[in-house]
Amino acid sequence: MSKSTRFRDEDLGRRGFLKLLGAVSATAAVLPDPAEAFDLEEFMQKHFVELSPEQLAKTLARLEKQYNEKYDRDDFSVNAAPPLEGVRFAYALNLSKCIGCRKCVGACVEENNQHRGDPDKGDRIEYIRVLEMEKGSLDVEKSVHDYTHEVPAEGKYYMPVQCHHCNDAPCVKACPVEATWQEQDGIVVVDYNWCIGCRYCAAACPYWARKFNWSEPRLEDEDIIPDTHYLGNRPRYKGVMEKCTFCINRVRQGLNPACHDICPTGSRKFGNLLDPAGPIRQIIAEKRVFILKEEAGTDPSFYYFFD
């Protein structure tokens, strides 16, 4: 069979047919899904911080409609609660108390509507990674991430790492389109509708806090938390970056982050850095506090301490 005749019906053998099928599938994969109709409003949407109140209201309504249709529900709400006055959020984690049970990881995935694919393939987005380390060492390069033995293990300690909401954030500086920035209350956020998916921010982050949606996020109906924030736990898109937002949908309502409340040992402390009587300031004043990778000069809002 010559090349010039390979696609003629009468000459198309089994092998040729499979090749053709593969070529067609590959082409279809890069074309937009016809079910996802092109939305001019979405395409023309401005950057989040430039939206007027009217435009913001329209955007939130459009997203709610979009999510309700996509997930066949009627209870999605997307809010854009602004930062609270006089509040600068900070987190402190007691390494003497953490037992490495990973309950924070699970609570985070549930609260933030994170992508949950095949768990056997590790196909799940997790904002928190718990490092198991030798007591007396602070070498994260030698930490173990995938331990399965009972915890806490003899001679080990555990260090959960997530977004540190840096005040001099390398990820913010790396983003070429300003799709990620730090809010007035200290939370570093991502506009999922502005992110172009270049992943420069993930490369810049020294804490490995940013997670990329390589595939279309999968979220089962029973797993959905329908009360969402525009900059937080609303469903994401394929090809955009996401990260911990201190559960922005909760903390701007006065609630604690999900990882904080689930922690069975009370290792996690969250509060307003500007409140002198709050736990964060008490910890900074009283305990042996350190920040991870201080040499990176990131000035994080996340502190570790021992007691």
Added chain:
Amino acid sequence: MNRRAPTSLLSGTALLLSVLVLTALPSIAQVTSDRIAALSDYHGYYPCMDCHGDQETIFQPRILAEEHATPLEWTDDDGGIHAVPYGTQVTIAELLGQTDRHDLNAVNRARVGARVGIADYMAENDLTPDDTVWALLHGGGNLWCLDCHDAADRDKLVRFDGQPLSFNESHLLCGSCHGPKLLDWERGIHGKTVGRWDLRGPEAEEAVRWQCVECHNPHAPAFLTLEPEAAPVPRVGGSPSDHGHHDAEHEELEH
């Protein structure tokens, strides 16, 4: 130059700070109807409670303790449910003798050495030093029931100085030995405060500060190990510390 403040000034400041913090925080023991309703779930969990109604006013399960060591329960011939107490059986002579084996602090030595109520207990129950009692897995085996429970009124706790305490004030009993931890707890550094982060706002009452005994079983405070949640799975051919993750679609996007 000696930069240390006088001790009296320090302790006065600490006391003032504690009072200020305590008054500013939401009420510590919030006994909700939900918690009381949960009492039935804990039949046999606190054996003393079967006879003494006011034994536990906070019925929030000790989440961490339960996950670490679920109490073994059994049903007797009459259908009664029992739980294995958190302790070991020792003779009274052994219990008394143990006080010499441990380097207890002065307060604890005075308290344990006095063995509050043990003589009365022996007389009431016609016991000899060879009879056995429960020694708790707490305080190096030096503690027994009446070190913390009021011998005269079992619906009360008792501090080492004889001051009776309500079960709602159990943190003061714990703090009589674990003072620094109590101070940390009062300031929100130790323990759990769930619900809201803003403890000074209008909705601060919704924040709940967990009591010591809500996490720690006072009869056996040491935690055993537990199974962690599922580990993150590395991408195929990678190590757990590799960036990104993997599936078929990812490869499509990457190539």
